[in-house]
Amino acid sequence: MADVPPVELGHALVGFLEPHAGHERAFHRWYARDHLYRAGVCAPGTLAARLWIAPPDLRALREPRGANPIGGDAARGTHLSTFWVQQGALDEQQRFVAASMEAQRARGESFPHRDHLFTHRYRHAGSVRRDPDGVPPELALDHRYAGLVAAWVDCAPGQPLAGLESALRERALPALLAGSPAELAVVLALMPKPPEWPADFPEPPGLGQRLLVLCFVAGDVRDAWPAHFAGLASRLAAHGAGTLALAAPFDADVPGVD
Template sequence: MDEYPVKVGSMLYTLVDPNKGHEIAYNRWYERDHYYAGCMIGPWLFAGSRWVATRELKDLRFPQDDSNLVTQPYDAGSYVAIYWVHKDHHNDHFKWAGGQVVELYKEGRGFAERKHAHTVLYWYHGTEYRDPDGVPVELALDACFDGHISVAIDRAAGVAEAQLDEFLAGALAETMAGSAIAMSSQWKPEQRGGETTSQAPMDLGSPTGGDSRIMQLMFTETDVRESWDRIVSYGQRVNDSGLATVVYAAPFHRTKVGTDTYVDEIW
């Protein structure tokens, strides 16, 4: 794969539910105002995308009990927005973002009728690709993939990070081979309490996860449901390895920008 100077270094992952009765208003506010004013116009943030979980997709999530450490209950979080920030400019962007969200709320441009399920900043840890010359991760949010899959994994005590990375690379290669899953990028959470998250005017949802947490973001070229059996098998393989445990796996459709498609299907 050819190399270019633009490199992702970190991301914002924000999984949110609108309050019931406010679904359309939330979707339009986020898409038409906050997506841009709160994120895209900021320095060094170069890509973004929104994804939605219908009721049908929520019921595919696993685990669905207390071992799910990202969404409680398991079906919390209907819309996830994902943003890439350029390598070596994490602080440049999020210092701006922390102040920007405060100013937007002062101007009456917030949205109270929503609840965060899991909003966390993550550091880039690498990408596994299905194809040797596929879409690079830097273009993933703009590439019009049909589906997205989030998988959070906690490394077992006593297991070295490099050991788990090697295992996951092999497991992902087999999972993606011959499938519609084009890539899986890996991310490590930034702990809350910094300048950005401390200024947030709302609760940000479930904990970030510790140093053992890896968040994987996969993108599919076809309807995400067509790939789900592979993800179930992948999750079982991770759990059976003794090296780590899947604590969250969730599929999403890409939102249809400028429409209210899926809004009436999230519950």
């Protein structure tokens, strides 16, 4: 009998992507109906996966409005893919995905008409729940949250990464979630590029200085944004929680719907 360890979120893979003009529908169909599964769900160690979409009205809410170090132009980055990986299973999961992607490229089954704006691996650096018995992070992608706010946060000058992690977990995120429709915040720390990844993938910018916070929202993220996420840079700074690189709201993708 297989000895299955307790379920524990250990790592995440998050892709921030932009299809090329004229290929939007084809890209979405390929990613949602094929790539999401072959690049993650089918791999050993993958706990869950979810795709998120940013239509024009949500992209208009992003902060800052100008250029940012995550996607460049704030109007780019319509798709965000999220994969949870079991603690201790990342190496095996990545070997499977690399082999699967190589086989697909050899058969001409990959999709070249898209850009990876900020696609990297992350270490789970802790989570904050609004309610003591709320949804645990392991179940967040399966809970069917309607909305998500992704916030990339950089260390303030002279601030160590561990200090930023604790400032977020202990002060900034509890204050952000209190009284809001955001029920859960998952903190993720960038990891180095693995040897299995294609050579054209760069080392993650901000390694050792940048975190990604995923805030899971019950209800329409448009309703939550003005009172709870607008001006996020100031909200974070008030708690000594670094500087905001990009805050971006998304709708949950509905599987099977273009």
